[in-house]
Amino acid sequence: MAxxxxxxxxxxxxxxxxxxxxxxxxxxxxxxKIRALVGRSRPTTVSLSIKTLPVDQDPYAIAxxxxxxxxxxxxxxxxxxxxxxxxxxxxxxxxxxxxxxxxGQFPGSFTDPDAFYSLLHSTYSVESGMQNxxxxxxxxxxxxxxxxxxxxxxxxxxxxxxxxxxLVQVCPFLVLGxxxxxRAARTDRFTGWNxxxxxxxxxxxxxxxxxDSATRLRATTPDDRPMANLNPxxxxxxxxxxxxxxxxxxxxxxxxGTLYPWAATNWEWTGEDxxxxxxxxxxxxxxxxxxxxxxxxxxxxxxxxxxxxxxxLSESVPTFRFRGRSSLVESVSxxxxxxxxxxxDDCSRQTARRVLTxxxxxxxxxxxxxxxxxxxxxxxxxTTTDALVTSNIQPVGSGPFEFxxxxxxxxxxxxxxxxxxxxxxxxxxxxxxxxxxxxxxEFELQFVGSDSSAVNLVANDEADVTALGVxxxxxxxxxRADDVSLNLxxxxxxxxxxxxxxxxxxxxPRFRNTLARLVDRRxxxxxxxxxxxxxxxxxxxGTSWLPADLAxxxxxxxxxxxxxxxxxxxxxxxxxxxxxxxxxxxxxxLLRS
Amino acid sequence: xxxxxxxxxxxxxxxxxxxxxxxxVVGPDRLWTALNDLPDRLRMAARPIGLLxxxxxxxxxxxxxxxxxxxxxxxxxTQLLYSIEGTVVATLQSAVPxxxxxxxxxxxVYGYAFLLVFPLLAGLVAAERRYLRHTAFAYIINYxxxxxxxxxxxxxGPRNYAIVEPFLFDMLPRFxxxxxxxxxxxxxxxxxxxxxSVTVALLAIRxxxxxxxWTPVAVVLAVSIVLSTMILGIHWATDVxxxxxxxxxxxxxxxxxxxxxxxxxxxxxxxxxxRG
Numbered sequence: 045m046a047x048x049x050x051x052x053x054x055x056x057x058x059x060x061x062x063x064x065x066x067x068x069x070x071x072x073x074x075x076x077k078i079r080a081l082v083g084r085s086r087p088t089t090v091s092l093s094i095k096t097l098p099v100d101q102d103p104y105a106i107a108x109x110x111x112x113x114x115x116x117x118x119x120x121x122x123x124x125x126x127x128x129x130x131x132x133x134x135x136x137x138x139x140x141x142x143x144x145x146x147x148g149q150f151p152g153s154f155t156d157p158d159a160f161y162s163l164l165h166s167t168y169s170v171e172s173g174m175q176n177x178x179x180x181x182x183x184x185x186x187x188x189x190x191x192x193x194x195x196x197x198x199x200x201x202x203x204x205x206x207x208x209x210x211l212v213q214v215c216p217f218l219v220l221g222x223x224x225x226x227r228a229a230r231t232d233r234f235t236g237w238n239x240x241x242x243x244x245x246x247x248x249x250x251x252x253x254x255x256d257s258a259t260r261l262r263a264t265t266p267d268d269r270p271m272a273n274l275n276p277x278x279x280x281x282x283x284x285x286x287x288x289x290x291x292x293x294x295x296x297x298x299x300x301g302t303l304y305p306w307a308a309t310n311w312e313w314t315g316e317d318x319x320x321x322x323x324x325x326x327x328x329x330x331x332x333x334x335x336x337x338x339x340x341x342x343x344x345x346x347x348x349x350x351x352x353x354x355x356x357l358s359e360s361v362p363t364f365r366f367r368g369r370s371s372l373v374e375s376v377s378x379x380x381x382x383x384x385x386x387x388x389d390d391c392s393r394q395t396a397r398r399v400l401t402x403x404x405x406x407x408x409x410x411x412x413x414x415x416x417x418x419x420x421x422x423x424x425x426x427t428t429t430d431a432l433v434t435s436n437i438q439p440v441g442s443g444p445f446e447f448x449x450x451x452x453x454x455x456x457x458x459x460x461x462x463x464x465x466x467x468x469x470x471x472x473x474x475x476x477x478x479x480x481x482x483x484x485x486e487f488e489l490q491f492v493g494s495d496s497s498a499v500n501l502v503a504n505d506e507a508d509v510t511a512l513g514v515x516x517x518x519x520x521x522x523x524r525a526d527d528v529s530l531n532l533x534x535x536x537x538x539x540x541x542x543x544x545x546x547x548x549x550x551x552x553p554r555f556r557n558t559l560a561r562l563v564d565r566r567x568x569x570x571x572x573x574x575x576x577x578x579x580x581x582x583x584x585x586g587t588s589w590l591p592a593d594l595a596x597x598x599x600x601x602x603x604x605x606x607x608x609x610x611x612x613x614x615x616x617x618x619x620x621x622x623x624x625x626x627x628x629x630x631x632x633x634l635l636r637s
Numbered sequence: 638x639x640x641x642x643x644x645x646x647x648x649x650x651x652x653x654x655x656x657x658x659x660x661x662v663v664g665p666d667r668l669w670t671a672l673n674d675l676p677d678r679l680r681m682a683a684r685p686i687g688l689l690x691x692x693x694x695x696x697x698x699x700x701x702x703x704x705x706x707x708x709x710x711x712x713x714x715t716q717l718l719y720s721i722e723g724t725v726v727a728t729l730q731s732a733v734p735x736x737x738x739x740x741x742x743x744x745x746v747y748g749y750a751f752l753l754v755f756p757l758l759a760g761l762v763a764a765e766r767r768y769l770r771h772t773a774f775a776y777i778i779n780y781x782x783x784x785x786x787x788x789x790x791x792x793x794g795p796r797n798y799a800i801v802e803p804f805l806f807d808m809l810p811r812f813x814x815x816x817x818x819x820x821x822x823x824x825x826x827x828x829x830x831x832x833x834s835v836t837v838a839l840l841a842i843r844x845x846x847x848x849x850x851w852t853p854v855a856v857v858l859a860v861s862i863v864l865s866t867m868i869l870g871i872h873w874a875t876d877v878x879x880x881x882x883x884x885x886x887x888x889x890x891x892x893x894x895x896x897x898x899x900x901x902x903x904x905x906x907x908x909x910x911x912r913g
Contacts, residue, residue: 098797100822107799124716127793129823132708453701493822517802 089633090549091122095137096147098127100494101266103515104539107572108220109147111610112541115562118607119617120634131269134280137542138364139172141179144550146542149223151283153243153536154583155298157204158395161189162368164207164216169546173364174279179546180216193372193391200392205591208582212594212602215556217542220565221579221596222586225513225535228502232527233258234483239300241285241511242533246297248290249444249466250477253484261484263511264498268453268491275436276403277352279364284537285511287489290458291332292403292441295323295342297478303397304474307337307404307442307465318374319388319396327382330463331406332439332446339378344407346376346386346399352431354414361429366402373399409440445487456489496521503528516574532576538583549636554624561620566598567610647750654751655758662755662850663763671762682761685773692777696784700824703788707823711791714826718792718873719800725874726795726867730802733868741865744858748865749830752837752858759848768847771891772840778887779832786879787824794825794871801870828872831880832887834859839888 094113096105106127113123123145128136136142151174162168166186168176188210192203229237235254240247248261273281276288297306305311311323329337349370351360363370372395374387388396413431438447444466445458466472466481473479490507492498495514501507503525513535514522522530541563543550550556565579578586579596594602606620607613618628627635659668671678733741753776760769795801838859841852863881866872872880890896 098793098822099799100797106797110799125719125798126713127715127797128713129708 087627087629087635087637089122089629090636091124092116092144092550094123094125094145094147095128095133095143096125097130097133099515101130102148103495103513104223104572105148108539108541108568111568111572112145112147112563115564115607115612116559118612118614119562119621120614120628120632122633130267130283131272131280138174138177138279141172141177141544141546143542143544144547145544146177147539148542149284149535149537149539150583151279151537152286153284154538155301155536155587156395156398157192157200157207157584157589158368158398159583160207160211161193162371164211165189168367171362171367173362173367175362175364175367178216178542179544180214181545182214185210185214190390193389193395196392196394200394201589204584204589208584208589208591208594212560212581213557214553215543215560216545217540218560218563219580219583219585220539220541220563220568221573221577222538223513223535223573224532224576224578226516226519226522226576227510227513227531227533228499228518228522228525229509229529229531230502230505230507230527231529232505233508234261236477237509237529237531239533240509243285243536244289244297245285245287245511246289246444246478247299248487249480249482251483259484260486260488261509262488262490262507263509264490264492264501264507265511266492266494266498267512270489271450271453271456271491273435273437274439274447274450275432275434276405277349277363277365277432282365284535287456287458288403288439288441289443290445290487291439291443291447292405293329293443294401294403295325296397296400297474298401299475299478303400304478306474308400309473311400313393314385315387319391319393321386321388321396322379323384323386323400325382325384326465326469328463328468329442329465331442332461333406334463335406335408337404337406337442338381339384340381341407342384342404343376343378344411345402345405346370346373348405348410348414348431349402352414352429353416354411356414357416357427357429359427361427361432364432369399369402372396404442406440406442444482448486454491458487458489460485499525516576534578534586536586538580538585539577540583549626552624555621555626558617558620558624561604561606562612562617564605564607564610565596566605571610647746650747651750651754654747655755658751658755658854659758659762662848662854663759667763675762678761681766682769685770686757686761689773689777692780696780699784700787703784704823707788707791711789713791715792715798718826718875719795719798722874724800726870726872727801729864729867729874730870738868741861741868744861745830745865745869745871748858749834749862752834752855752862755851756837756840756855759851765847768844772837774891775836775840775887776833778890779829779836779883782883782886783827783829783832786827790826791823792826792873793823794876795867795873796870797822825872826876827879827883828863828866828876829880830866831863831872831877832883834862835881835884836887839884843888843892 094109096102096109099106106125109125113125116123137146162175164176164180164185166181166183169179169181185207188203188207192200192207195203225242227237227241233254234251236250236252240251251261267283269281269283270287274288274291275281276292282288293307295306295308296303307325307329308323309326311321314320314322323342325337325339325342331337347354349363349366350373352363353361372388372391374389376384376386379385386399410431413429413434415430417428417430417433437450442464444461444464446461448457448459450456460482461467466479489511492501495510496518498507498510499514499518499521502510503521519530522528543556543559545551545556569575569577569579580586581596581600581602582590582594584590585596606616614632618632621634629635756772757769760772838855841848841855845852863877866877867874
C-alpha cells in the first residue's frame, strides 16, 4: 500500500512541476512541448516472475527455471524464481492466472491435433483451468483450430502442420522436450514395468506377478495432491499419470495408440448431418456404491462437463478440464438403459471419437454438486459450483479400483473393484494385458518427501515402484540395488515454458518469439536432463502429425539460439529485441516501452 | 527401513550417548545424590517441562496444518534469500571433503537431538533450579518465534532451489523419512537447528561452572550443527544468521533481570486478577 501511494505522490509532484513550469513558459509558446514531455510516463524495465515446482516435487523444473533466468538476465531481462508447492502453484497459474512465466510438465499427453483446440482457442482465454491457461487469442489460429475439427485425411494433416508452424512463431508456450522418465521398480514381486504409468496408470493392469503371493502394489510419489483431492474435474490437482483414472471408467480407452471400447461394448455412427453416434454400454456395469451405471449417467456426464450448474445459475460454469472434448458435443440423450446418443457440433468422426475418453460420473452423486459453491454457507462472490470445489473424497466411480482409505498427506489406498467388467466379463475385446485384470488386489500410493527417499524405499523393499520420475543423479543407486530395475519411459507429458500472454510485454508475439530464441534446448538436454529427454519444439513431436521441418535439430532455424554453448550472446540478444521494436536503458536493461 | 525403525535407531543411539555423557559430565556422585531426591526434582521440573511440551505440541500442529495457511498469508522469500547470499552455501559445500559430510550428516540428526536433550536431563538431575528453567524457557522462545516466522515466510532451502547437492538424503536417505515427518520443506527461515544449538552453547558458556566438561562438547557440537545445516544443503546462510540472532535473543531474555522482573510483575498482576 505504501509503495502505491508513493507512486501517486510522484504523479502529483510531476503535475505540480508541470503546472509551475507550464505557467512560466506559457508566454514563450513552448507549452505544447512541455506537455508532450511531462505527460509521458517514465519507461520501466521488464521484470518477469518465473513460477515452478521445487526440486522435491520435480527433479528438473527449477533447474530449467534457473537456467532460463540466467539466459533472460544476459538479454537484460530481470526475473525472479518462485518455487511453489504443486497444489498452490496450479491454483495460482491455472485458476487465477497469476503468473508471468511457468516452467513445468504438461499434465497429460498430447496425441491428437484437436488437443490444441482447448489449449489455444480464444474463447477459452477468460476461463479458468487447463483450457487456454496462456490467455492466447488469435482469430487466425481460432479458424485453423476449428478447421482441423471438420477436416479429415491430408487436409487435416496440412491444417495441423499450419497450427504447429504458427505455434513456434507466436510461442504462447515453448515445448522443451519429452522426458525419459526414470523409475525404480522391484522385480521380485511384479514384472512388466515399462509403460505402466504412461500415459495412464490404467496400464498398471498390464503388470504380471512373479508367482509370489503379492497382493498389494506399493507405489511412492513426491506429489501429495492425490491424498488431498480426487476430483477428476479439478485441473489444479491433476497431473501426468493421474490416479483418478483408476477410479473412473471411460467409454473408450486408448492403449498403445489404439482406441478400444472400455465401458462401452461398441459404438455406431447413426447420422451424418449432424454427426450422430450411438454408444452401447456393457451389461451389468455398476458404480462402486453398488448402484447401476446406465446410459443416463453417461448422458449426465456430458451435460455436467459443459455446465456444472446444469443451467441452474444464470451463467454456465464450465469444468477446469475436458473442455475441448465436451465442446464437441451438441446434445446428448439416453435412448435406453444401455444406449447413449451423442450429436456433435460440426466435426469429423476422427475428432468426434475423442469425447469417448472423458471419465464417467455418477448422476446420483454429482447431481447434488451443481449448486453455487459457498464457504460454510457464506457466498464468497465467486461463481463456481460445488462440483468444482469438492475434494471428492470418498470418490464413487466405476473404474477397476475403488477407494479404500486416505490419510491426509500420507497414503492413499485403493482396492480392486470386484464388480468391474474386467472381473465379471469373459470376453472383453480388450488386449490381453488389460483384459486379464490387475495382478494385485490393493494399490497403495505413499507420499515421500523427495525422489531419493522414494528410491531408498524401493531399494529396501518397502515400496515396489516410484510412480513419478526421479532425478538422473539416482540412476546409479537404482542400478546398485538388488532386485530393482531401472525403467525408462518416454513420457508424453512434455516440459514447457508457458507465458501468460495476458500481461505485457508477454502480450506481444514478437517479444515471445525473441524470448524463445534465448532458450538453448541442446544445453538443457546436457546440463539439466543429463540426456534423459528428447528435445522437441512441438507438442505433437513423436506422432505422425509432426511436419518434418519442425523435427528438432540444433541447427533448426525456427529455434535458432542467440548465443552458443548454452550462453546467450548479450549483443545478439539486444539486437534481436531492438529489431522487435524494444529499447534498452543505459544499464542495458530491456525497457517495457 | 521404515519410519518406526529409523525412529528406534535414533532413540537407541541417543540413549547410549546420554548415558555415557551423563556419567562423564555429571559424574556418578552427583547422579547418585540426585536419585535420592528425584521426586522433589521432578516436581520442580514439572512446570517448565510441561510448558515446553505444550509449546512443542502446538508447534508440531502448526507446522503441519500451518503450511496451508502459510501459502495463503506468507511471503515467498526463496528468491530474496538467494539474491542476498547467492551461492555461499554451494561454495561451502564444495569446500568440504566427502568423508566429512558423512560426519555432518550424523551430527545433524544425532548430535542435534543429543545437544537439545542433554541440558534438560542434566538440569533435571544435578543442577540448581535455574538451569533447567532457563533452558526450557529459552527453547520455548526459540520455538514460538520460529513458529511465527514459519507462518509468515514461505521459503525453500538451497536443496530445493537446485543450487546444491542434497547431501543428507543422498548419503543417509533414511533420515529424510524422519525429517519430513518433523518438518515441511518450506520451513527454513530461520534455522531452528541453528538457533537451538547456539542457545545451548551460549547457556553452557554462561553456566560454565555447573558442568565444566559440558561446555567444550556443547560448543563443538553447536558449531558442527550450524555448519551441517548449510553443508547438507538444508538451510541458507541467511537462515543461519537469523537463527543465531534468535538464539542470542532467547539467551538474553532468560538471563536479563529486567525481563525477569517484567515477567514477575505480569505474574503478580495475573495472580491478583485471578483472586479478583
